[in-house]
Amino acid sequence: MLKDNVIESIEDDSKAFDRLVEMAVYLITTNEPVIKRAGILRNQAKMESIPLSSKDVFLILAKARRDIEGIDEGEKPNVELDVSEESxxxxxxxxxxxxxxxxxxxxxxxxxxxxxxxxxxxxxxxxxxxxxxxxxxxxxxxxxxxxxxxxxxxxxxxxxxxxxxxxxxxxxxxxxxxxxxxxxxxxxxxxxxxxxxxxxxxxxxxxxxxxxxxxxxxxxxxxxxxxxxxxxxxxxxxxxxxxxxxxxxxxxxxxxxxxxxxxxxxxxxxxxxxxxxxxxxxxxxxxxxxxxxxxxxxxxxxxxxxxxxxxxxxxxxxxxxxxSKSEIAENLRLEKVREKLNDRQELVLTFLEQRDEKNKGMFTTSQDLVENLKSEFEGDNTKALSTLNQLENKKLIYSKYRNFEGKGKCRIFYPNKK
CATH class of the missing domain: 3.40.50.300 (P-loop containing nucleotide triphosphate hydrolases)
Known part of the structure; x- marks a missing residue:
């Protein structure tokens, strides 16, 4: 069991520590310049016969901040606040x-x-x-x-x-x-x-x-x-x-x-x-x-x-x-989808991409495929349109409707350029 004089000494040190924390609270709340705080705490600690390391100073300041945060009453209405715009x-x-x-x-x-x-x-x-x-x-x-x-x-x-x-x-x-x-x-x-x-x-x-x-x-x-x-x-x-x-x-x-x-x-x-x-x-x-x-x-x-x-x-x-990460992820997805295309799908997709690149954004219709890929579709517009639909479902190409003079509304296709 500790002797009375030891207990008394411990209690004195504990009270001295508490006083240093109170001093730190005062220094912070009164906006004492940051550079002065550590020196003031050290001088006060010497008067209490307590040596302080840098670690001790930071721990005391941290404890003081926790105490302050616990007693802050917050901002009140009808009081002007100095809030700068984010720059x-x-x-x-x-x-x-x-x-x-x-x-x-x-x-x-x-x-x-x-x-x-x-x-x-x-x-x-x-x-x-x-x-x-x-x-x-x-x-x-x-x-x-x-x-x-x-x-x-x-x-x-x-x-x-x-x-x-x-x-x-x-x-x-x-x-x-x-x-x-x-x-x-x-x-x-x-x-x-x-x-x-x-x-x-x-x-x-x-x-x-x-x-x-x-x-x-x-x-x-x-x-x-x-x-x-x-x-x-x-x-x-x-x-x-x-x-x-x-x-x-x-x-x-x-x-x-x-x-x-x-x-x-x-x-x-x-x-x-x-x-x-x-x-x-x-x-x-x-x-x-x-x-x-x-x-x-x-x-x-x-x-x-x-x-x-x-x-x-x-x-x-x-x-x-x-x-962006989402754009990169989409490109990776498209690469994986393309790797699984069959020969006809790859042929049509390549045709759309080359046509778009050579002719500065030129679109493609199912009839264009029939006329330009004769050996593949042999005049069958339904097969050509089916292949285009398959590629659009995989989001490798897109489509929209456009009105043409003498033809009415036609569906045109163009590659996904991501």
Whole structure:
């Protein structure tokens, strides 16, 4: 059994911890600058004779936020609210001045896609992969602690954000202002957040790319499966908000959740996607086919229209848009249907396609088949029409009626060009 003096000491420590949480609540609710909060808590902890690690500071702030969320009375009527309109850097994909979370399994292409976009933005392009680029060229800071320098260079050179010199060395190019990598990492300690805030404050409207969440909190003693692990991100985004910076956070998907909706695909605590205004998920179009490099992009956002895109990386940091997932699925279906056509059906379909291609959209009637494929139909219009109907039922061709002078209403056929 514990001695009375030990119990008393434990109770004193517990009360001291509660007081620190109360102080954290006060700091948050009174909008004390983010950068000052950790230092104030440490000083108060010293007065309580309690040493605080970075993990402890983040845990106390996380507990304070939970307490605040439990007592918030909500917005009241007839009170003006400051609500800004949603703005985009990359239409419906990357939001401006708010957190965008990009999730995928490793090696799908998160950093490569972001690098390609940043290259297009920096070169003055107004569109990329079929989506409007609405933002203008601005400073870029990459906290890329998840990848070695060599991997980043392979992304940055094609994007125009780095170049190899005559001596074989590599230099970073404006507007890329800073790069941290696996060899020179930056983790989201209080000091690092203060450093990033200082950069953002002196360089407003910048873009900050963070790769990836697990690497950023590495060494802080935080478990990415627990909500408290998100506190450094909260602290960071809150600090950057005043500078109008745009944070883009890369995060790994959970193997069991890959292919789920963007919010659920995120690995670890679901408190992380809750912090983001926009979430993008990248996934292989056909995961079981290791030779198929097509990637789907789906989105979930508070104010965005859901995105359905299929893209492919044809070279490092060089992507092409292949259409929507539904369009790709339909094309795959049509390919499988076509593989099962009999000789007559294939002959007629090829005739329609070649006729359409050579004559700029020229349609075909059953009589055209009889006149042009004489050996196949031997003057039998019924057989020709039956074959056309079979192809239309398989959605390989379409038909409509048109009035012809002297002939009346006739049915014309044309290929499905998907």
């Amino acid at each position: 985009w850097l990359w239409d419906q994909l990357i939001t401006e001045a708010n957190l965008t979370l990009i999730v995928s399994m490793p090696k799908v292409g998160k950093s490569s896609l972001v690098g390609a976009f940043l290259g297009q933005l920096s070169s003055g392009s107004t569109e990329y992969l079929g989506k409007e680029i609405k933002g203008e060229k601005r400073s870029i800071y990459i906290v890329g602690s998840d990848q070695p320098l060599n991997d980043w260079v392979k992304i940055l050179i094609p994007a125009g954000l780095a170049e190899r010199t005559a001596s074989g060395k590599v230099i970073l190019k404006e507007p890329l202002k800073r790069l941290w990598h696996k060899g020179k990492p930056l983790h989201l300690t209080e000091e690092s957040i203060e450093l990033l805030y200082g950069l953002a404050k002196n360089d407003p409207n910048s873009i900050f790319v963070f790769d990836a969440f697990a690497s950023l909190i590495s060494g802080l003693g935080l478990d990415e499966n627990h909500a408290a692990s998100v506190e450094p991100i909260r602290m960071l985004t809150e600090a950057l908000a005043a500078t109008k910076a745009t944070p883009i956070l890369l995060h790994h998907a959970s193997g069991g959740n890959s292919g789920e909706r963007a919010v659920k695909a995120s690995r670890g605590t679901k408190a992380l996607p809750a912090e983001a205004s926009q979430i993008l998920e990248l996934d292989w179009l056909i995961p079981e086919d290791k030779h198929d490099n097509r990637v789907t992009i789906s989105s979930a956002g508070r104010n965005s229209t859901p995105v359905d895109m299929v893209i492919e990386q044809v070279d490092r940091a060089v992507w092409v848009n292949l259409g």
